[in-house]
Amino acid sequence: MRTFEEYRQMTEEALLPALSSLGDIPPLLLEAMEYSLKAGGKRIRPVLLTAACEMAGGSAGDAREFACALEMIHTYSLIHDDLPAMDNDDLRRGRPTNHKVYGEDMAILAGDGLLNAAAELMLRSAAETGDLRRVKAAEIILRHAGVTGMIAGQTEDITSEGKTPREETVRRIHEHKTSELLEAAVEAGLALGGAGEKEISAGHEYALHLGLAFQMTDDLLDVTGDTSQLGKHPGKDQEQHKMTWIALRGVEGTAEDARKEVRAACEALEQLPWDTAFFSDFAESLLGRNM
Amino acid sequence: MRTFEEYRQMTEEALLPALSSLGDIPPLLLEAMEYSLKAGGKRIRPVLLTAACEMAGGSAGDAREFACALEMIHTYSLIHDDLPAMDNDDLRRGRPTNHKVYGEDMAILAGDGLLNAAAELMLRSAAETGDLRRVKAAEIILRHAGVTGMIAGQTEDITSEGKTPREETVRRIHEHKTSELLEAAVEAGLALGGAGEKEISAGHEYALHLGLAFQMTDDLLDVTGDTSQLGKHPGKDQEQHKMTWIALRGVEGTAEDARKEVRAACEALEQLPWDTAFFSDFAESLLGRNM
Numbered sequence: 101m102r103t104f105e106e107y108r109q110m111t112e113e114a115l116l117p118a119l120s121s122l123g124d125i126p127p128l129l130l131e132a133m134e135y136s137l138k139a140g141g142k143r144i145r146p147v148l149l150t151a152a153c154e155m156a157g158g159s160a161g162d163a164r165e166f167a168c169a170l171e172m173i174h175t176y177s178l179i180h181d182d183l184p185a186m187d188n189d190d191l192r193r194g195r196p197t198n199h200k201v202y203g204e205d206m207a208i209l210a211g212d213g214l215l216n217a218a219a220e221l222m223l224r225s226a227a228e229t230g231d232l233r234r235v236k237a238a239e240i241i242l243r244h245a246g247v248t249g250m251i252a253g254q255t256e257d258i259t260s261e262g263k264t265p266r267e268e269t270v271r272r273i274h275e276h277k278t279s280e281l282l283e284a285a286v287e288a289g290l291a292l293g294g295a296g297e298k299e300i301s302a303g304h305e306y307a308l309h310l311g312l313a314f315q316m317t318d319d320l321l322d323v324t325g326d327t328s329q330l331g332k333h334p335g336k337d338q339e340q341h342k343m344t345w346i347a348l349r350g351v352e353g354t355a356e357d358a359r360k361e362v363r364a365a366c367e368a369l370e371q372l373p374w375d376t377a378f379f380s381d382f383a384e385s386l387l388g389r390n391m
Numbered sequence: 392m393r394t395f396e397e398y399r400q401m402t403e404e405a406l407l408p409a410l411s412s413l414g415d416i417p418p419l420l421l422e423a424m425e426y427s428l429k430a431g432g433k434r435i436r437p438v439l440l441t442a443a444c445e446m447a448g449g450s451a452g453d454a455r456e457f458a459c460a461l462e463m464i465h466t467y468s469l470i471h472d473d474l475p476a477m478d479n480d481d482l483r484r485g486r487p488t489n490h491k492v493y494g495e496d497m498a499i500l501a502g503d504g505l506l507n508a509a510a511e512l513m514l515r516s517a518a519e520t521g522d523l524r525r526v527k528a529a530e531i532i533l534r535h536a537g538v539t540g541m542i543a544g545q546t547e548d549i550t551s552e553g554k555t556p557r558e559e560t561v562r563r564i565h566e567h568k569t570s571e572l573l574e575a576a577v578e579a580g581l582a583l584g585g586a587g588e589k590e591i592s593a594g595h596e597y598a599l600h601l602g603l604a605f606q607m608t609d610d611l612l613d614v615t616g617d618t619s620q621l622g623k624h625p626g627k628d629q630e631q632h633k634m635t636w637i638a639l640r641g642v643e644g645t646a647e648d649a650r651k652e653v654r655a656a657c658e659a660l661e662q663l664p665w666d667t668a669f670f671s672d673f674a675e676s677l678l679g680r681n682m
Binding site for chain 2: 224
């Protein structure tokens with residue numbers, strides 16, 4: 101297995117060429133999409149997808165378009181989330197948000213464009229190769245990103261604002277908003293590598309708990325971090341009365357729950373027949389974020 | 392072949408069940424998506440897709456998910472187009488636009504949801520059947536809808552506002568904004584029915600000219616129609632200094648060009664080995680809209 105940094109670097113190198121490979125894109129649209137794609141982040145989803153594909157016996161090349169597609173989906177969701185009508189954020193990863201630079205109209209189109217480009221890349225790769233594992237991986241990614249997955253989470257986030265947090269609701273929102281794209285990463289990676297249903301199901305369990313741990317440590321950072329660490333204004337979630345884990349369980353309780361979720365994620369890995377150290381290391385690294 | 396009305400009816404019946412079949416969608420999101428899906432329209436794209444599939448030897452059942460997916464893509468593009476940051480329209484097909492009823496945040500998510508649902512439906516159908524014609528059809532649809540297709544047209548529409556109309560620019564915008572989804576319909580339908588590259592290429596030619604004729608007659612309606620006929624306020628395009636064919640060629644010139652494009656569309660059909668009366672009749676019917 102490679103290191104996280106090696107996988108991250110592979111994603112960085114593949115991302116913009118993958119977008120441009122789609123053909124003749126109007127310059128302003130391309131620039132707006134690239135602006136947010138280049139904004140960095142840790143590329144967790146494409147890294148996990150590529151690592152899962154290699155772990156299951158596939159090659160990083162098999163995973164390339166799907167890793168890029170997944171990062172495009174993540175990026176479009178951030179662009180639309182930041183819009184004035186949504187979370188109304190001016191900063192993202194320490195830079196002005198897409199609509200602050202390109203205007204709301206172009207930010208809406210850049211988001212639409214990235215989602216469509218993601219699906220198009222996966223379909224082109226499936227159509228060119230006739231490889232049904234790619235069809236399955238694309239189906240997995242679009243399902244988790246969609247109206248029963250990530251977009252469901254964004255809706256629940258909006259409709260729950262201002263309400264009293266209940267554990268069931270907060271958990272469901274976090275599962276949808278955060279776990280779904282991690283499940284997409286691990287499950288699609290395994291499918292591309294040729295894994296069977298049992299392994300994909302274990303990968304799902306891992307990513308579900310990983311996502312909850314990730315969101316919990318993110319909520320902790322929102323109250324304990326500063327702008328330079330966060331790349332956004334801290335305390336924003338609290339101001340907007342979002343359904344955070346902190347509001348429900350406090351700082352100590354959230355830290356404890358995050359440790360539980362990391363353990364559950366690592367336990368799920370035991371059902372896999374491969375060396376899963378990359379994935380357990382990553383889950384445990386979340387606890388080092390600020391705890 | 393069936394009649395246009397029969398194909399339209401099949402689409403009406405399939406559309407909402409197709410969306411719900413994706414699973415557990417949050418009620419408000421589902422309601423917002425269904426609101427715009429139910430808003431009617433002539434269902435031209437799914438009708439053409441299904442008719443093309445049957446013409447090439449496929450069944451209407453082979454086309455069902457793809458016809459629904461294409462109408463979902465068309466619908467999402469209208470929801471996002473109507474947003475205050477885009478065209479800022481209050482009325483669409485005689486009813487309040489999506490964001491007027493559900494708010495801008497839900498309208499953005501409803502649009503995102505419909506695009507993702509469209510891709511998901513096609514992928515699910517391809518994954519379940521393992522049918523590579525479905526993979527190809529999905530690739531065709533997403534390509535025409537994407538950043539080199541319809542979304543490119545929306546970008547060009549925005550960036551050209553207020554500029555002096557030039558024939559080349561107006562033609563390119565119309566091709567992207569209108570012809571692309573008609574090309575998606577005819578090409579994907581033919582691919583699903585098992586047609587080869589030569590037939591798909593002729594279908595492309597037909598739909599390209601059909602789209603231009605459609606946009607020209609639409610521009611004519613915008614200056615000569617009334618609100619009840621249009622389902623929106625007439626003269627809107629003029630007010631926004633959009634790149635219309637009228638601005639370039641005047642009312643008489645536009646009517647003449649529309650007739651030319653219909654002829655070109657019908658000529659493209661002559662390369663096809665089947666009875667193409669359905670498609671030539673449809674192209675000619677555009678000229679009856681208001682001329």
